[in-house]
Amino acid sequence: MTDFALGRTSAKAPPRESTAWDRLMVNRNWLGFWFMVPAAGFLIFFLAYPLGLGVWMSFTDTRIGRAGVFIGLENYQWLADDSIFWLSVFNTILYTTVASIIKFAVGLYLAILLNEHLPFKAIIRAAVLIPFIVPTVLSALAFWWIFDSQFSIISWSLKQMGLIDHNIDFLGNANNARATVIFANIWRGIPFVAITLLAGLQTVSPSLYEAATIDGANRWQMFRSITLPLLTPIIAVVMTFSVLFTFTDFQLIWAMTRGGPVNATHLMATLSYQRAIISGFLGEGAAISTAMIPFLLAAIMVSWFGLQRRKWQQGEAND
Amino acid sequence: MASVAIRDVRKAFGATHVIHGVNITINDGEFVVLVGPSGCGKSTLLRMIAGLENISGGEIRIGDRVVNNVPPKERDIAMVFQNYALYPHMTVAANMGFSLKLRKASKDEIDSRVNRAAEILGLQPLLGRYPRQLSGGQRQRVAMGRAIVRDPQVFLFDEPLSNLDAKLRVQMRTEIKELHQRLKTTTVYVTHDQIEAMTMADKIVVMHDGLVEQIGAPLELYDKPDNLFVAGFIGSPAMNFLKGNVKANGKLEFVGPSNTRLPLGKAPASSDGRPAVYGVRPEHFTIADDGAEAEIQVVEPTGSEIQVVAKLGGEDVIAVFRERHQFKPGEKIRLKPNPSLVHLFDAATGKRLTA
Numbered sequence: 001m002t003d004f005a006l007g008r009t010s011a012k013a014p015p016r017e018s019t020a021w022d023r024l025m026v027n028r029n030w031l032g033f034w035f036m037v038p039a040a041g042f043l044i045f046f047l048a049y050p051l052g053l054g055v056w057m058s059f060t061d062t063r064i065g066r067a068g069v070f071i072g073l074e075n076y077q078w079l080a081d082d083s084i085f086w087l088s089v090f091n092t093i094l095y096t097t098v099a100s101i102i103k104f105a106v107g108l109y110l111a112i113l114l115n116e117h118l119p120f121k122a123i124i125r126a127a128v129l130i131p132f133i134v135p136t137v138l139s140a141l142a143f144w145w146i147f148d149s150q151f152s153i154i155s156w157s158l159k160q161m162g163l164i165d166h167n168i169d170f171l172g173n174a175n176n177a178r179a180t181v182i183f184a185n186i187w188r189g190i191p192f193v194a195i196t197l198l199a200g201l202q203t204v205s206p207s208l209y210e211a212a213t214i215d216g217a218n219r220w221q222m223f224r225s226i227t228l229p230l231l232t233p234i235i236a237v238v239m240t241f242s243v244l245f246t247f248t249d250f251q252l253i254w255a256m257t258r259g260g261p262v263n264a265t266h267l268m269a270t271l272s273y274q275r276a277i278i279s280g281f282l283g284e285g286a287a288i289s290t291a292m293i294p295f296l297l298a299a300i301m302v303s304w305f306g307l308q309r310r311k312w313q314q315g316e317a318n319d
Numbered sequence: 320m321a322s323v324a325i326r327d328v329r330k331a332f333g334a335t336h337v338i339h340g341v342n343i344t345i346n347d348g349e350f351v352v353l354v355g356p357s358g359c360g361k362s363t364l365l366r367m368i369a370g371l372e373n374i375s376g377g378e379i380r381i382g383d384r385v386v387n388n389v390p391p392k393e394r395d396i397a398m399v400f401q402n403y404a405l406y407p408h409m410t411v412a413a414n415m416g417f418s419l420k421l422r423k424a425s426k427d428e429i430d431s432r433v434n435r436a437a438e439i440l441g442l443q444p445l446l447g448r449y450p451r452q453l454s455g456g457q458r459q460r461v462a463m464g465r466a467i468v469r470d471p472q473v474f475l476f477d478e479p480l481s482n483l484d485a486k487l488r489v490q491m492r493t494e495i496k497e498l499h500q501r502l503k504t505t506t507v508y509v510t511h512d513q514i515e516a517m518t519m520a521d522k523i524v525v526m527h528d529g530l531v532e533q534i535g536a537p538l539e540l541y542d543k544p545d546n547l548f549v550a551g552f553i554g555s556p557a558m559n560f561l562k563g564n565v566k567a568n569g570k571l572e573f574v575g576p577s578n579t580r581l582p583l584g585k586a587p588a589s590s591d592g593r594p595a596v597y598g599v600r601p602e603h604f605t606i607a608d609d610g611a612e613a614e615i616q617v618v619e620p621t622g623s624e625i626q627v628v629a630k631l632g633g634e635d636v637i638a639v640f641r642e643r644h645q646f647k648p649g650e651k652i653r654l655k656p657n658p659s660l661v662h663l664f665d666a667a668t669g670k671r672l673t674a
Contacts, residue, residue: 205402205404207400207401207402207404208404208406210371210398210400210404211398211400211404211405211406211465212406212417213370213371213391213392214369214370214371214391214392214396214397214398214418215392215417215418215421215465215469216391216392216418216421216422217392217417217421221421225406225417226406229408230407230408
């Protein structure tokens with residue numbers, strides 16, 4: 001038996017020393033690196049490079065048709081003295097804050113409503129998604145008509161009801177225009193918030209509500225003590241995205257007001273486009289865009305801390 | 320503490336009737352186990368006592384009060400759920416004190432009651448932890464702690480041990496029973512595990528298809544099952560059933576399948592030739608020369624006993640022996656049921672015939 005076994009072993013070629021190449025071929029990290037390369041390539045080419053180029057441009061006086069030279073912080077000094085830029089910063093912050101808060105409140109309300117047993121639940125849930133599905137420019141055009149100074153259906157209806165006697169100038173008056181674009185943004189942004197929060201609500205075990213019922217909680221106490229705390233992780237994600245999308249919004253404003261009247265609805269994104277592409281001052285436009293970065297970083301930091309695993313989420317998975 | 324009275328209680332979900340008129344009386348301080356196969360309505364009944372399900376008909380009393388329309392929080396009950404339903408974002412202490420907090424109890428009172436409950440269950444070192452950081456058995460104990468803190472009239476347990484591993488289940492079984500002996504709170508406990516029912520209950524309620532099959536003390540159900548369902552459900556391995564006829568002319572006997580003669584201690588009068596089901600528990604067989612011939616199929620030693628599957632008159636029967644017989648598959652043995660311990664059931668109705 002032993003002889004036989006030994007004989008077989010000796011018949012085989014002696015095992016070769018494994019080379020560096022052999023080890024590389026079985027190395028999981030090496031394989032992982034190659035799987036990562038395409039994605040990294042895309043990100044570098046389409047995100048990192050344009051971002052870097054934009055930041056670089058903000059330090060030059062590049063115009064359309066003329067390569068610029070490095071001028072240091074001159075663009076930023078210009079902007080610091082530019083009241084329209086500061087107006088756009090104010091508009092952006094106002095737009096983002098008001099729209100995000102209302103989107104969150106209404107979105108959460110809708111999510112809770114849709115989580116109840118409603119008749120035609122599936123259809124209603126699908127309907128809620130409509131604003132999200134419609135291309136932004138299309139809905140912006142529709143809003144443009146709805147809020148038109150002459151043909152607005154809202155003005156018409158109110159006139160028919162005898163509540164007002166002349167058309168409301170939705171998009172011509174500064175504050176009306178701000179309210180109108182914020183309304184359009186809210187309309188468009190709610191489905192994302194509502195559906196994502198609904199998904200979060202559905203992960204909350206019904207037995208927790210039963211336990212709370214027996215513990216003596218009423219509906220409001222259940223919402224405060226169970227639903228809301230269990231939803232915080234997903235609220236952090238949703239609101240981060242919502243804030244980022246709102247802050248960088250461009251399409252709605254451009255289609256509805258182009259920043260008007262008298263720059264009252266100019267956001268940093270639309271102002272940057274106007275300066276860089278329409279007027280051709282690429283360097284200055286790039287500086288406005290770059291100026292958005294600190295705000296966005298601040299928003300991400302907030303969510304970063306919001307997204308930290310809470311103490312109760314640590315430890316073993318709930319099996 | 321309070322008694323619970325369930326009078327002709329019915330439950331329907333739309334057109335589906337799941338409980339068809341159930342009557343149970345639970346005395347003050349009693350440990351009652353509702354047991355039955357899945358879908359028998361035991362959990363629904365418990366949830367009706369808790370107030371989580373509406374009562375479609377009949378009436379439930381806790382103490383002297385009809386609670387049909389009383390909301391759960393005013394019924395003064397506490398419930399332990401199968402998946403524990405601990406609030407994941409609250410510490411053990413907060414979980415246990417939540418109901419008191421909702422009642423706006425003072426912080427001192429909450430602390431002292433939580434601590435007392437934690438002491439009873441040995442949970443003090445865990446009070447600051449979150450449910451995720453606990454093992455299954457610890458979570459189970461916290462769920463019980465949450466119930467104890469409230470000092471309710473009635474404890475309700477909904478299959479509380481089914482998420483635990485076998486060893487822990489046995490340990491927690493003892494703990495719950497011990498806890499009941501200490502607190503003496505009326506307890507209603509739902510399980511599908513008849514061993515749990517037998518070991519823990521003062522009184523077992525066997526349910527099947529939305530009806531109560533039998534109510535009684537554990538050993539009463541074991542010794543005198545009212546019908547075939549209870550006979551087959553209580554006891555493990557299950558009782559053997561053999562179909563045949565009673566023979567009362569001359570020597571009282573039971574004529575089983577393939578004309579197998581089986582001994583019968585007693586039978587109701589004038590039951591000669593009556594079709595019946597002969598029930599014998601696996602542990603009530605002995606090996607005897609005058610037993611019925613059976614061929615051994617499978618031998619399963621468990622250490623403390625030997626379980627044998629054998630063909631008796633063409634039917635599979637299970638016999639359990641505490642003696643270490645050296646059986647082999649294919650071997651012929653003679654099995655003799657203890658005639659004073661056999662059960663006789665009506666073939667048509669399944670009702671018990673012998674007294």
